[in-house]
Amino acid sequence: MSTKPKSRWANTEEDAELDAKLKLEKEEKRRKKAEKAQKLAEEEAARRKAAAAQQADNTNLSNDHDDPSRPSKRRKLTPEPPSSSAPPRLLRFDPPSSSSLAPSRSVDHYDKLNDIEEGTYGFVARATELSTGRVVAIKRLKLEAADPNGLPVTGLREIQILKRCQHRNVVKLEEVVVGNDIGKPDNSIFLVLEFVEHDLKSILDDMPEPFLSSEVKRLLLQLASGVSYLHENYILHRDLKTSNLLLSNRGLLKIADFGMARYVGESPTPKLTQLVVTLWYRSPELLLGTRSYASPVDMWSVGCIFGELIAREPLLQGSNEVDQISKIFQLCGFPTDESWPSFRRLPNARSLRLPPKQQQQSATGSVIRAKFPSLTTAGASLLNSLLALDPDKRPSAKEMLEHEYFRQDPKPKPESLFPTFPSKAGQERRRRHEPDAPVRGQAVALGDVDFSGIFQGRKEEKGAGFSLRMV
Amino acid sequence: MICASDGIETSRVSSRQTGIPPRSYNGINGQKIATTLAAMSLFANPLATPSQLYQRASASSLPQDLHEAVFVATQCLTQAAGRLLQLPQSVTAQANVVLARYWVVDSPMAHEFSDVSAATIYLVSKLGPIPRSPRDVSNVYAYLASANSQLFPTDEPPKNDPRTYYQSEADYYAFQQRMLSLEARILRSLSFDTHVALPHPLAITYLQTLDFLSQPRTTVSLRVLQYLNTALLSPQMLYVTHQPHALATAAIYNAARDLGAKMPEHEWWEVFDVDREELGFLVVAMRSVEGWMQKLKDDIPSFGSKMLTRSLIEDELKKRGLRVDGGDTAAVDEEDEVMRMMDSR
Numbered sequence: 001m002s003t004k005p006k007s008r009w010a011n012t013e014e015d016a017e018l019d020a021k022l023k024l025e026k027e028e029k030r031r032k033k034a035e036k037a038q039k040l041a042e043e044e045a046a047r048r049k050a051a052a053a054q055q056a057d058n059t060n061l062s063n064d065h066d067d068p069s070r071p072s073k074r075r076k077l078t079p080e081p082p083s084s085s086a087p088p089r090l091l092r093f094d095p096p097s098s099s100s101l102a103p104s105r106s107v108d109h110y111d112k113l114n115d116i117e118e119g120t121y122g123f124v125a126r127a128t129e130l131s132t133g134r135v136v137a138i139k140r141l142k143l144e145a146a147d148p149n150g151l152p153v154t155g156l157r158e159i160q161i162l163k164r165c166q167h168r169n170v171v172k173l174e175e176v177v178v179g180n181d182i183g184k185p186d187n188s189i190f191l192v193l194e195f196v197e198h199d200l201k202s203i204l205d206d207m208p209e210p211f212l213s214s215e216v217k218r219l220l221l222q223l224a225s226g227v228s229y230l231h232e233n234y235i236l237h238r239d240l241k242t243s244n245l246l247l248s249n250r251g252l253l254k255i256a257d258f259g260m261a262r263y264v265g266e267s268p269t270p271k272l273t274q275l276v277v278t279l280w281y282r283s284p285e286l287l288l289g290t291r292s293y294a295s296p297v298d299m300w301s302v303g304c305i306f307g308e309l310i311a312r313e314p315l316l317q318g319s320n321e322v323d324q325i326s327k328i329f330q331l332c333g334f335p336t337d338e339s340w341p342s343f344r345r346l347p348n349a350r351s352l353r354l355p356p357k358q359q360q361q362s363a364t365g366s367v368i369r370a371k372f373p374s375l376t377t378a379g380a381s382l383l384n385s386l387l388a389l390d391p392d393k394r395p396s397a398k399e400m401l402e403h404e405y406f407r408q409d410p411k412p413k414p415e416s417l418f419p420t421f422p423s424k425a426g427q428e429r430r431r432r433h434e435p436d437a438p439v440r441g442q443a444v445a446l447g448d449v450d451f452s453g454i455f456q457g458r459k460e461e462k463g464a465g466f467s468l469r470m471v
Numbered sequence: 472m473i474c475a476s477d478g479i480e481t482s483r484v485s486s487r488q489t490g491i492p493p494r495s496y497n498g499i500n501g502q503k504i505a506t507t508l509a510a511m512s513l514f515a516n517p518l519a520t521p522s523q524l525y526q527r528a529s530a531s532s533l534p535q536d537l538h539e540a541v542f543v544a545t546q547c548l549t550q551a552a553g554r555l556l557q558l559p560q561s562v563t564a565q566a567n568v569v570l571a572r573y574w575v576v577d578s579p580m581a582h583e584f585s586d587v588s589a590a591t592i593y594l595v596s597k598l599g600p601i602p603r604s605p606r607d608v609s610n611v612y613a614y615l616a617s618a619n620s621q622l623f624p625t626d627e628p629p630k631n632d633p634r635t636y637y638q639s640e641a642d643y644y645a646f647q648q649r650m651l652s653l654e655a656r657i658l659r660s661l662s663f664d665t666h667v668a669l670p671h672p673l674a675i676t677y678l679q680t681l682d683f684l685s686q687p688r689t690t691v692s693l694r695v696l697q698y699l700n701t702a703l704l705s706p707q708m709l710y711v712t713h714q715p716h717a718l719a720t721a722a723i724y725n726a727a728r729d730l731g732a733k734m735p736e737h738e739w740w741e742v743f744d745v746d747r748e749e750l751g752f753l754v755v756a757m758r759s760v761e762g763w764m765q766k767l768k769d770d771i772p773s774f775g776s777k778m779l780t781r782s783l784i785e786d787e788l789k790k791r792g793l794r795v796d797g798g799d800t801a802a803v804d805e806e807d808e809v810m811r812m813m814d815s816r
Contacts, residue, residue, distance in 0.1 A: 017759060023751060100517050101575050101711070104662040148605060150651040151658065153597050159663045160598065164513065176663040189663075233513070 107177045107190050110138060117199075126195060136174060139191040151189070158258040159191065161235055169226030171196065171246060171256040196246035196254055197423040200305075204242060204312050207421065213374075214413035216309045217406055222253035222415075223302060228397035230255070231295045237261050238276040239437050240301035242308055251418025260437055264294065275438040277301060279324050280314045284335075285391050287325045289347035296391035302400070303386030310372055332366045332387055340390035378405040514668050516568070519575045519711045532580050534791070537784055539706035540767050544779040545570065545584045546704045548615060551622045552592055555611045560700065562599050565667040566592040567703040568710045569657065575711055576660040582653055583781055585612055589646075590653035598665055609646045613638045616778045623777050670699055670715035670722070677719055677743055684723075684732035694726035695719075698757050705760045713753060720745040721753030 109130055116124040116137065127138045141155040162173035172194040179188035200219070211219065223245065230237055239260035246254045260276050272293060274286050283300030285293055307315035316331065318324025329335075334354050335343045343349050368387060369380045382405045388394045395403070406412055519527075531538055546567050553563025570591040579587075589612050596603045615622050617636035638646070658665070674695050678684070683691050699722045702709045709718060720743045727734050740750050767774050773783055 017755065100662075101519055101523060101572050102662055103576060104659045148647065149597070150593070150605070150654045153602070156598055156658070156663070156665065160665050163664055164666060178659050 104176050104178045107138075107179055107188070109177065110136065110190075110192065112138070135195045137193045137195045138177075139193060141189045141191070143188065154259045155189065157262055161258050161261050161263070162191070162193075164233070165230070165235075167226055167229040168252065169222045169254055170229065171254045193256070194254075196248045196252075196256075198247045198249075198421055199243050199256075200245040200247050200253070200309075201241070201243035203247060203421050204308065207312070210312050211309055212410070212413065213379075214410040215418065216306075217410070217412035218251065218415060218418070219247075219253055219309060220302075220306060221401065221406055221412055223255070223305065224397045224400040226253070226255045227298055227302060228401060230261075231298070231397055234263050235261055236264050236295060237298050237301075239278060239281075240298055240305065241278050241281045242305055242314075245305070249420050249423070251413075251415035278437050279321070279435045280304065280317055282324065283391065284325060284328050284332075284389050285343075285346060287321055287328070288343065288349050288352070291347075293391065295396065296394045299386055299394040299397065299400070300391075302397070303383060303394075306383050306386060307368075307372070310375065328389075331368060331371070332389055335389045339388075340393075343389070376405070376408060378403070378408055381405075513666075514673065514716065515714055516666075516668050516710070517572070517664060518714070519572075519708070523575055524712070527575055532578060533784070533788075536767075536770060537787060538579070539763070540771050540774055541579050541584060541779060541784060542571075542574065542706045542708070543704055543764060543767060544774060545579075545588050548585060548622070548778070549588045549592055550700075550703075551615055552588065552608070552611050555614070556592065556596070556603050556607060558592070558596055558601060558603065561669060561671065562596055562601065563592065564669055564671070564700065564703055565599070566595040568667045568669075569595055569661070569665065571708045571711045573657045573660055575708070577656070580781060580784070582656075583649070584779060585616060586646075586649045586653055587657070588612075590650045590657055593650060594654050594657065594665065595667075605647045605650060606643065608650065609638060609643050610636075612646070613642070620778070668715045670719040671696060673715050674699060674719035674722055677716075677723055680742075681723070681735070681739070684727050684730075684734065686727075686730055686732045691726055691730060691732065694729055695722045698722035698725050701760050702757050704764070705756060706763060707756050709753065709756055713749065716743055717745045717749050717753055719743070721750055721757055724750060724754050725757055 110127040111130055113126040113128060113135070116126055123140045123142075125138050125140070126135060128135050141152065143151065143155075159173070159176055162171070166172075174192040174194060177190045177192055179190070181188070223240075227237065227240070237255065237258065237260070239257060240255070244255065244257040246256050248254070262272075264272070271291050274289055274291060274293075277283070277286060277297060281301040281304045283293075283297045286297055304315045316324060316327045318327045333339070337344075366384055366387070368384050369375075372380060372383065375383065382395075382400070382403050385393065385395050386400070528535070533541065549566050549570060550563055553560070553566065566588075570587060573587065573591070589608050593603065593605065593608045614620060614636040619630070619632060619635050675692060678688075678692060678695065699718060702718060702722070720740050724734070724740070726732075738747065740747070771787070773779070773787075777783075
C-alpha cells in the first residue's frame with residue numbers, strides 16, 4: 001500500500017467511514033486554529049458535506065471555495081465578480097447557468113399578442129412576459145392527445161439542443177413553460193424564445209431592392225459563424241432555410257427552428273434518417289438516400305441560402321425529390337467518378353442512369369458562374385464549393401469564415417448599418433408557398449421512380465437543358 | 472425588449488471574461504477545453520442545491536432508511552430493465568440520473584416507483600440513438616415484477632411461466648397511460664432539461680492522461696467503470712450532488728487503491744479540478760455503497776426479495792406507526808410509538 005503522508009485517503013480501505021471521521025476530526029483541529037470555530041464533529045461533517053455539494057453546485061459563484069459557512073441559497077443567474085482575496089477556483093466545468101432542478105413555470109406568466117406563423121412542428125406567437133413586459137416569441141409544440149409514443153421526440157430534441165446553445169447567431173431559448181392541464185399527457189408545452197423581428201424569407205419576398213453584396217457578405221458570415229458553432233458542438237441543424245433564419249432590426253442574424261436538429265458524433269453516424277431538410281435545401285447525398293451523413297448537409301443548405309440571398313428566390317425549386325435532383329444536376333453538372341467518387345455506392349444512385357461519357361462532357365461542369373454574373377470570382381468559387389456534389393469537397397463552416405470572398409471589397413457591412421424593414425412578424429402570416437420540412441414516416445424511396453426515363457428525357461433535350469449557360 | 476436582451480448578452484460575456492483564466496496543464500489543452508465548455512457545458516450537470524437537499528430530507532414523507540431503500544431498489548430496477556431492453560449502459564445510466572433528479576424535485580411517494588423507473592428509461596431511450604417502444608418497456612417491467620423475475624432470485628429454481636407476466640391489452644393500455652403522463656410530469660419537473668453528462672467517458676480520458684496508472688488497460692478501466700456504475704445506485708445521490716469530473720477522479724482513485732496501482736506522488740487530482748475535500752468525500756461514498764446495500768437487506772427483509780412497491784412502503788410505515796399523507800411525517804400516536812419502541816428493546 002502506498003502510504004504517503006500526503007494521501008491520507010490511502011488508508012481508507014479497512015474502514016472507510018471511520019477513516020472519514022478521523023480525517024474530519026483532524027481537519028477540524030486545523031480549522032480551530034485557523035478560525036477558532038467551536039463546533040462538534042457531527043456538525044462539522046454535515047456542514048462540510050453541504051459545502052462540498054454547494055461548491056460543485058455552482059461555479060458561477062466561483063469564490064466560495066474557502067467559505068463553507070456561507071448560507072445556502074438558490075443559484076443566482078448573474079455571476080458575482082470574483083474577489084481578489086480568494087484563491088483561484090480549480091473547477092472549470094461550468095454548470096449551465098440556465099438549468100437547475102426546478103419545475104417549469106406556467107404559460108400564464110405570458111400574455112399572447114398575435115400569431116406569427118405556423119411551422120411544421122408548432123405554432124409561433126408573439127407574447128409579452130407579464131412581470132417584465134418583455135416581448136418574446138412563444139412556440140407551442142404540436143402534441144397529439146393520443147400519440148402512443150408520448151411527447152414528440154423532435155420537440156424534446158429541440159429543447160435539449162437549444163438549452164445548451166449560447167451563441168449570438170443562434171436563437172436563444174429562454175425557458176420552457178407548460179399549460180395548466182397538469183397531469184394530462186397532452187398538456188401544452190411552450191418554448192419561450194427571444195423575439196426577433198423578421199425572418200429572412202419574408203424580407204427577401206418583400207424587399208424592393210436585393211441585398212447589397214456587402215450585406216450578403218455580413219449575413220453569410222453570421223450564418224457561417226452560427227453553423228460553425230453548432231457543428232463544433234456536434235449539432236446538425238438539418239433544416240437550414242431562409243424561413244428559419246431570423247433577422248433583427250439591428251442586422252443580427254439568428255438560426256432558429258431546431259425541430260430537425262440532433263447531436264451526432266464526430267465521424268459520420270450511420271443510420272440517420274434521410275428525411276431531413278426541406279426539399280429545396282436538401283443536399284444531393286440525402287436525395288440519393290444516404291443514411292450516413294454529417295455536417296456537409298448543412299453546408300449544402302448554406303450554399304442554397306447564398307444563392308437565394310442574391311437571386312431573391314430559392315435557388316433550386318424542385319417539385320418532388322426526382323425533380324429536385326435533376327435541378328441540382330442542371331445547375332451543378334452531372335456527378336462523375338472524379339467529381340464525386342463515392343456517389344455510385346449511395347442507395348438511390350443505382351437507378352440513376354446518367355448520359356454516356358461523351359455527352360456528359362458538356363454537362364458535368366457547373367453553370368453557377370454563369371447563373372450569377374454579378375458575383376465576383378471569389379464569391380462564385382465559394383458558392384461553387386458549397387454546392388459541390390461531393391459532400392467531402394464542401395468547405396466546413398469554419399473554413400467558409402476564412403474564405404477570400406469575405407476579405408475582398410466590398411467589405412461586409414457592419415450589422416448596425418443594415419437597413420430596417422417593416423416587421424411582418426406582428427402583422428401577417430407568410431403567404432408564399434414553400435415545401436414543409438419533411439415529417440417522420442413519409443419515407444421517400446427515390447428508387448420507386450423510373451430514373452432512367454427522367455434522364456432519358458434529359459438526354460434528348462440536351463441542348464435546351466443546358467442553355468442556362470448562356471444566361 | 473432589446474435593452475433586456477442586451478443586458479443578458481453583456482452579463483454573459485462579462486462572466487466569461489471575468490472567469491478565472493484556464494490553466495494549461497501538461498498534456499491537457501486546458502485553454503481549448505475550457506472555452507468549449509464555457510459555451511456548451513456538455514460535460515456538466517445541473518445539481519441539486521443544498522436547500523433542495525435539505526428540503527427533501529426534512530419535508531419527506533418517508534423516514535431516511537425507507538427513502539434510501541426506495542431509491543436503491545428503484546435504481547436497481549432501472550438497471551435491470553436497461554439490460555432486458557438491451558440498452559447500452561450509457562442510456563440506462565442517464566435514466567438513473569434523470570430519476571435521481573426527478574426525486575429531488577418531486578416526492579417518491581407521489582407515484583409507483585416502477586412506473587417512474589419505466590418513464591425515465593423510456594424517455595431517455597427515446598431521446599437517444601436507440602429508442603424503445605412503450606410496448607417493450609411495458610413487457611419488461613411486467614416481467615420484472617412477476618414471480619419469474621430473475622431480479623429477485625429465490626431458492627426455488629425459476630419456472631418460466633409466461634402467464635405470470637402476460638399483459639392483457641387493458642394492462643398495457645393502463646401502463647402506457649401512467650408512463651406517458653409520468654414522462655410529461657418528469658419533464659415538467661426538470662424544466663425539460665434532459666441532458667445528462669456522464670463521467671464514464673471523462674474517466675477514460677483521465678486514465679489515458681495518467682497512462683492507465685501502468686496497469687493493464689482493461690483491468691483498471693473496468694474497475695473504474697464499476698465504481699461509476701455502482702455510484703449510480705448510491706442513496707447519497709452522488710450524480711446530483713457532484714459534477715462528472717469529480718466522480719471520474721474519485722472512481723480512478725478507488726480503482727487505483729483496489730489494484731494497488733502506483734499513483735502520482737503529487738496531488739494529481741487537482742489537475743482534474745477536484746480538491747481534496749471533494750475527492751475524499753466521494754471516495755468514501757463510492758466505497759460505502761456495498762455496505763449500504765447489505766445493511767438495507769438486513770434491515771428490510773423484503774428488500775431484494777420482491778419488487779418494492781408503494782403499498783409495501785405504506786405497510787412498513789403503518790408497522791412503524793407512521794402515517795403517510797400530504798407529505799408530512801407524523802406519528803399516529805406518540806404514546807403508542809414510545810410503547811412500541813420500548814417493547815422492541
